[in-house]
Amino acid sequence: MSQAPLLYTVEDGVACITLNRPDSLNSFNTEMHAEMRKALKAVRQDSSVRALLLTGNGRGFCAGQDLSDRSVAPGEQAPDLGESLEKRYNPMLRALKDMPFPTICAVNGVAAGAGANIALACDIVLAARSASFIQAFCKIGLIPDSGGTWTLPNLVGMARAKGLAMLGDKLTAETAEQWGMIWRCVDDGVLQEEAMNMARHLATQPTRGLALIKRALHASSDNSFNEQLDLERDLQRLAGRTEDYREGVSAFIEKRRPTFKGE
Template identity: 50%
Template sequence: MEENNYIKYAFEAGVATITLNRPDVFNSFNRQMALALQERLREIQQNEEVRAVLLTGEGKAFCAGQDLAEATAEDAMEISEIVDQHYNPIVLLLRQLEKPVVAAVNGVAAGAGANLALACDIVVAKESASFIQAFSKIGLIPDSGGTFFLPRLIGLQRASALMMTGDKVPAKEAQEMGMIYKAFPDDAFESEVKNLVQRLAQMPTKGLAYTKALLNCTFDLTLEEQLRHESTYQHRAGVTADFKEGVQAFIEKRKPNFKGN
């Protein structure tokens, strides 16, 4: 495992694991951690050996959002500059990454930390974890894609209420309302997460990337336009080696051995 003061990185069996590593401040972001995460995501995009990505936090929290001590320091950047330079690039990198990204929320996910999790493809959490749109408590608006992703996940009414009140949402409730995929018992969390990401790493990577691209545009297009996009990406998927392997494995009644190409 590679480490610096801000994130940990490990790669094994096609899975790249990124761990936010400021546990003493609940993995809240400073500039160095944000830029380190951006750099690592860019590297992962270029690494064909990576077929799935896991994003989690060190210690008791997933991420408490922005480090307010940094944001309010005498020489601090404007809040909008922090958003533009730190969080918006991360959100775009997560959505543009041509591999599935799993957010494993091991503890509280608050503010930008919650919304970065929701920008991932699949979100799972410990049952003891929670999600908080904490922005209204300090007079800010939800950023890091929160106003984009949360209404699409749980509907406008619930998103409005959670963003305006700043109420804490326990993981099981987040699962029930469709905010996240699954909440796992704490003692089974690590094994369940490992099984999920390893499963994704063994799947047809290009097909998953094309699925992600279609989901990225689905709310912006008409049905006719989306059908045309599906046809385009189905053509791309249909000429991959993994498609041929999948069909052959189906015919031979065996488990496919996908290579990600």
């Protein structure tokens, strides 16, 4: 019996999705895409979930697309890669970006191609010291997808984004941290523990407010300063009407630890 292409658990308010095709460095095939869609839908529908942790099993996080699913023999018609993005990758990336609570990615090994950009679509990225990020698309004549052409310039600037995308060089986790691409590089042996501790912490926080923070930050690259001020006004109005805000202020005044419910 073949193993499940991904593992899904929920505990302490944290949904954990583990990519589970270690023999192929957790590269995506049709079956894995289908299971990922189910898992992301389950995350959104489970009212107990207040944080999502994404990681990989084995020595790699994700090598991107399984190219054996896309091999083209001489004389055969080339596959429509745009259709693949539209039906599989783009919905997955939108679902990750739009999660109404924090998303954490624990990059346990190489993250290449779409795998790198899936990781970078999460809110907070922790990476093992042995991990690396590779925009491998240029090696086979493709462009970075899965949001890479948007994410990379926003994270590291245009000069570095062009170098990464056009050279396809391996970027170590330590350099990724130095460049501001990821939140933190940690020793391999503590990656999963640190990532889970962070996810559990965030699951106890005012997650509706955190979702509004995400919304404001995501809009900032397209807004003028005045437009961003207006958005802050509108979102702060929403945040001020949450039960978590009421609880946070009460706890501060009463000098006690707040109990947030994400409401």
